[in-house]
Amino acid sequence: MRLLFVAAVLVGALALLSAVACGSSTDTDEDAAPPRPPTATGAAPAQQPPTPTVPPTAVAEQPAIPPDTPSANELAPAQDRTPEPTQPGAMGGDGQVTITIGDGTLARYVIGEQLANRDLPNDAIGETSNVSGSIVFDADGKVVPEHSSLVVDVSTLVSDSDRRDNYLRGNSLQTGAYPEATLVVNEVVDLPWPLPESGEATFVLIGDFTVRDVTKVVKWDVTAQFGPEITGQAVAVFTFDYFEMSKPRLAFILSLDDEIRLEIEFLATVTP
Numbered sequence: 001m002r003l004l005f006v007a008a009v010l011v012g013a014l015a016l017l018s019a020v021a022c023g024s025s026t027d028t029d030e031d032a033a034p035p036r037p038p039t040a041t042g043a044a045p046a047q048q049p050p051t052p053t054v055p056p057t058a059v060a061e062q063p064a065i066p067p068d069t070p071s072a073n074e075l076a077p078a079q080d081r082t083p084e085p086t087q088p089g090a091m092g093g094d095g096q097v098t099i100t101i102g103d104g105t106l107a108r109y110v111i112g113e114q115l116a117n118r119d120l121p122n123d124a125i126g127e128t129s130n131v132s133g134s135i136v137f138d139a140d141g142k143v144v145p146e147h148s149s150l151v152v153d154v155s156t157l158v159s160d161s162d163r164r165d166n167y168l169r170g171n172s173l174q175t176g177a178y179p180e181a182t183l184v185v186n187e188v189v190d191l192p193w194p195l196p197e198s199g200e201a202t203f204v205l206i207g208d209f210t211v212r213d214v215t216k217v218v219k220w221d222v223t224a225q226f227g228p229e230i231t232g233q234a235v236a237v238f239t240f241d242y243f244e245m246s247k248p249r250l251a252f253i254l255s256l257d258d259e260i261r262l263e264i265e266f267l268a269t270v271t272p
Contacts, residue, residue, distance in 0.1 A: 095139030126159035141193030
């Protein structure tokens with residue numbers, strides 16, 4: 001009986017040692033396994049591992065634009081910008097002003113003479129209304145010579161004597177070859193600028209005057225009245241010799257002055 005009891009005790013001890021060994025192996029396996037999610041209500045969630053950051057591949061990150069960076073219009077070159085509008089009242093285009101000779105203008109010559117059938121000297125006067133041309137000024141009031149000229153059709157000059165007229169046309173002026181006398185205006189001295197809207201002014205006009213094939217500088221004294229139109233007179237004085245012209249030599253002309261006085265009574269308009 002005692003032997004059976006001892007044997008039973010030994011068997012129990014072995015069983016206990018075996019159970020302890022199996023329990024240690026189970027605890028080790030549970031420690032290696034990952035934690036299970038909680039099932040009980042109110043239990044704290046298990047901490048999830050962080051999601052790895054994936055670098056962008058489609059669009060590269062753009063640098064930030066400083067707040068004071070100028071706009072595209074401010075960076076554009078000056079010549080590409082829209083020009084500012086012309087100020088009210090300013091002249092259009094390049095600021096030129098043109099005085100144009102109008103209808104009603106007369107050109108004439110005046111020469112002192114003594115006729116055989118008269119006791120006192122008188123003036124030989126011949127005139128024509130065939131006058132045209134214009135004078136162009138820049139924005140500063142200076143003449144633009146290449147656009148400023150007056151033309152007189154001297155072939156149409158008429159006086160009170162056909163014999164005088166025929167002599168001047170055929171000899172002194174040679175209008176068959178040179179029907180026009182031309183004045184190219186180079187300079188105007190003492191002309192008020194900008195042009196006045198009213199009142200009177202006197203000034204000097206200087207230009208190259210061509211009669212036949214001879215060109216000389218001639219000074220004209222001008223008196224003008226300003227208004228909606230410009231009216232006035234321009235006068236130049238020179239001799240026959242200055243333009244290499246011959247004096248008329250006719251039986252009824254006893255004497256003839258050396259000086260020729262040219263007058264232009266003008267009516268003109270102004271355009272800006």
